[in-house]
Amino acid sequence: MEQLTYYLLALLLPLLLLKLIARRDGNGMRLPPGPWQLPVIGSLHHLLGSPLPHRAMARIARRLGAPPFIYLRLGEVPVVVASSPAAAREVMKTHDARFATRPWTPTTRVLVEAGEGLVFARYGALWRQLRRISVLELLSARRVHSFRAVREEEARRLVAAVAAAAAGEGGGAVNVSKRIAVVVTDTAVRAIIGDRFERREEFLANLAEGVKITSGFNLCDLFPSSMLVRLVSGTERRARETHRRHFELMDLAIKQHEQRRAAAMAQSADGTVEKEEDLIDVLLRIQREGGLEVPLTMGMIKTVILDMFGAGSETSANTLQWAMSELARNPEVMHKAQAEVREKLQGKPMVAEDDLADLRYTKLIIKETLRLHPAVPLLVPRECRESCKVMGYDVPRGTTVFVNVWAISRDPGHWGADAAAFRPERFEAGTAADFKGTDFEFTPFGAGRRMCPGMAFAQASMELALAVLLYHFDWEMPGGMLPGELDMTEEMGIAVRRKNDLYLRPVVRVPPHVTP
Known part of the structure; x- marks a missing residue:
């Protein structure tokens, strides 16, 4: 929540009369239970105790006796939050089509002005087309596998860089967060444009700013009808500037891509390049071929690329940072994982993707990290397309719907008394929940129509x-x-990351056979 929220509420609260707003509106609708509201600001004051909305919403649900849904009015925005596996199933499966679109806040509208991408596209022909392109072309199993050499090369560079830092003066601590961000970003960028991006640091900084702006919990988005709030908050202006820089960077990335392709063709004997397509190649080919229900504009292509950058770097890097953080806090788990990987590889100079199939415990660590630290704890918000009744409650058309996967994944009622503990062994049983969208107590990638298509890539x-x-x-x-x-400590955007970078001291045990 922006600091400005506190200032505004400090001005409003003394002028407001405290009163409990009834749970039934004038039309007799039965809304889900929720905390008492204030005029103008609705339920916002219940979120002020925490800058992390997913935690505040979980706390509200517990206070109300853990109903499957809670109802909030955040400023002018009606919100329903699914807080149980059963409620998540209703939103993402039973009534999936009714909740399959995205709310377009003032901030979102700025970001899609030049073309919609996959993440925030409204439900309809364009979204179905972009989804089909993503599933069949951009993020298919074959396409993900085609980038194996890129992932392995970037992994070697990561090892070399950490080893060099460990051998440096004093053998001090390494910024693990930064090293992870570099390897994940370079891997994603090479898959997308076929090469490392020359403006990587600028891109990462701009991406982080965009993630903060699109959280949906800023004054501009909570009071969309108020021109005064929109002017005072400055969020729209920040969003427009961030979006402008995004597109400038995309222009540079596409230009770098075209120059690299042209250079390769000039060096080839017959003027052609026999190479696996990167994701820009795929999108440009689809645009050239035409025959689409909705023509693919360059604005759409740039927005899709940005979606891929965000989904392929920010969320994966955050998850890896939390995994290393949990392992550092739980040395016995780390030692068990290290014993497995070193026993399986038997002194090999480097881990290859073929080795991953045997690393069961490493996979469990990833799953447990996604359970405790889902990258997008409320998932990307949905919007109710038509009024409906869900689990006995009315959900009016236009309501913003969140699924609090953070709360669901930590619920002792489903995960036991040690739900807050980092214990990868809980996933060892063959019947344990998986994250592929069918077990609604564990859906870090979402489920249904709007499930993240980049799960295999990540x-x-x-x-x-x-x-x-x-x-x-x-x-x-x-x-x-x-x-x-x-x-x-967590820091909130649409994704949740570590507030402070993770520093650990590496000790080389298997020397790398590569140079940084």
Whole structure:
């Protein structure tokens, strides 16, 4: 929540009369239970105790006796939050079509002005077309596998960079967050444009700003009809500037891609390039071929590329940072994972993707990290397309709907008394929940029509990067810090990341046979 929220509420609260707003509106609708509301600001004051809405919403649900849904009015925006597996199933399966579109806040409208992408596209012909292109062309199993060499090369560079830092002066702590961000971003960028992006640092900074702006919990989006709030908050202006920089960077990325292709063709004997397509190649080919129900504009292509960048780098990097953080806080789990990978590889110079199939415990660590730290804890919001009744409650048309996967994944009623503990072994049973969209107590990638199509791409990148970090290095807390003292503070955007970078001291155990 932006700091400005506190200032505005400080001005409004003394002028408001405290009163409890009835749970039934004038039309006799039965809305889900919710906390008492104030005039103008609705339920916003219930979120002020925490800058992390997913935690505040979970706390509200517990206070109300853990109903499947809760109802909030955040400023002018009516919100329903699914807080149980049964409720998640209703939203993402039973009534999936009714909740399959996205709310377009003032901020979102700025970001889709030049063309809709897959993430925020409204439900309809364009979204179906983009989804089909993503599933069949951009993120198919064959396409993901085609980038195997890229992932392995970037993993080698990660190991070399960490080893070089470990051998440096004093053998001090390494910024693990930064190293992870670099390897994940470079892997995603190479898959998308066929090469590392020359403006990587600028891109990462702009991407982080965009993630913060699109959280949906800023004054501009909560009071969309108020011109005064929109002017005072400045969020729309920030969104427009961020979007402008995004597109400038996309222009540069496409130009870099075309120059690389032209250089390769000039060097070839027959003026052609026999090489696996990167994702820009795919999109440009589809645009040239035509025959689409909705023509693919360059604005749409750039927005899709941005979606791929965000989904392929920000969320995966955050998950890996949380995984390394949990392993540092739970040394016994780390030692067990290291023993597995070192036993399976038997001194091999480097982890290859073929080795990942045997690393069962590494996969369990990824799953447990996604359970405790889902990258998008409320998933990307949905909007009710038509009024409906769900589990006995009325959900009016236009209501914003969140699925609190963070709360559901930590519910002791489904995960046991140790639900807050990091215990990968809970997924060892053959009947344990999986994250492929059918087990609604565990849906970090969502489910139904709006499920994230990049799950296989993210999984391949995360498993390999984590395996090499565990295989080549032991990891120690810096400065004599105890594992339990590690800062785990979260920072909220649409995705949740570590507020402060993770620093650990690497000790080389399997020397890399590569140079940085």
